[in-house]
Amino acid sequence: MADQITGHLIDRFVSALRPVVPLVSVWAHGSLAGGDYQPGRSDLDLIALLGRPCTAAEHQQLGEMHEALGRAIPLASRLHCSYPAVTALDDPARSHLTWAHEELMHRPVTPVTRRELHDFGLVLHGRPPTEILPLVTxxxxxxxxxxxxxxxxxxxxxxxxxxxxxxxxxxxxxxxxxxxxxxxxxxxxxxxxxxxxxxxxxxxxxxxxxxxxxxxxxxxxxxxxxxxxxxxxxxxxxxxxxxxxxxxxx
Missing domain, CATH: 1.20.120 (Four Helix Bundle (Hemerythrin (Met), subunit A))
Structure with a gap:
């Protein structure tokens, strides 16, 4: 799937995430899932699906978790992750809490990302996208x-x-x-x-x-x-x- 450092980063990320948010699944898309991942050059594009939206306290903890991960593993600066809730997947234009470029923001899970997840998404934790994510025509x-x-x-x-x-x-x-x-x-x-x-x-x-x-x-x-x-x-x-x-x- 990936080199040893990237694999270690993913394992540590999922382990750190589980106590912070109501985690359902973690999926990779982009270069890692598509087989074109270049360690240290490619972004690590992830989706962490939640059982419900984050609370204000969880929002803060999530940012702190990402910052701590970045201090521990430099490659984490390339880790981008969106945090949609299961109940908010119906509209591809809807924005979701996202960690990217070392800060929290809001971004949609685009139709391209959704198609990637259905066609070759990599399941890192939990249920696969084909069971949960609505199809894109x-x-x-x-x-x-x-x-x-x-x-x-x-x-x-x-x-x-x-x-x-x-x-x-x-x-x-x-x-x-x-x-x-x-x-x-x-x-x-x-x-x-x-x-x-x-x-x-x-x-x-x-x-x-x-x-x-x-x-x-x-x-x-x-x-x-x-x-x-x-x-x-x-x-x-x-x-x-x-x-x-x-x-x-x-």
């Missing part, structure tokens, strides 16, 4: 993906400063490739597969190679000239590419 999945491209990623191109950061380049291009495949045939693909798809979509080769090296290789330091050039190449490609994918889906 192909139409609901496609509608979410198109709106995400239209309402989040397309407007993000109007903020060129963001695209000098690795995470925007990586997620922007990989999201486009994964969206393209899912909208065409309903499949969810890994980030590794998405890199191969990008080549076929005409993405700038140097940028795709850069992403691949940082995710799977041993990258050297990037100079500012390349960072700026990479942003320019990404922005020039992504705008027309997103417009084309959205138009084809309407």
């Amino acid at each position: 192909d139409g609901e999945l496609a509608d979410f993906i198109v709106k995400d491209l239209q309402n989040f990623w397309r407007p993000a191109l109007d903020h060129p400063g963001r695209w000098t950061h690795d995470i925007w380049v990586d997620l922007g291009l990989l999201t486009l490739a994964r969206a393209t495949v899912t909208l065409q045939d309903g499949r969810l693909i890994t980030k590794a597969e998405a890199l191969d798809v990008l080549a076929g979509l005409g993405a700038p080769t140097d940028v795709v190679d850069d992403i691949r090296q940082r995710r799977y290789g041993t990258p050297g330091p990037a100079d500012q000239q390349w960072i700026n050039r990479r942003a320019e190449l990404t922005l020039a490609f992504l705008g027309p590419a997103i417009d084309q994918v959205v138009a084809a889906s309407l």
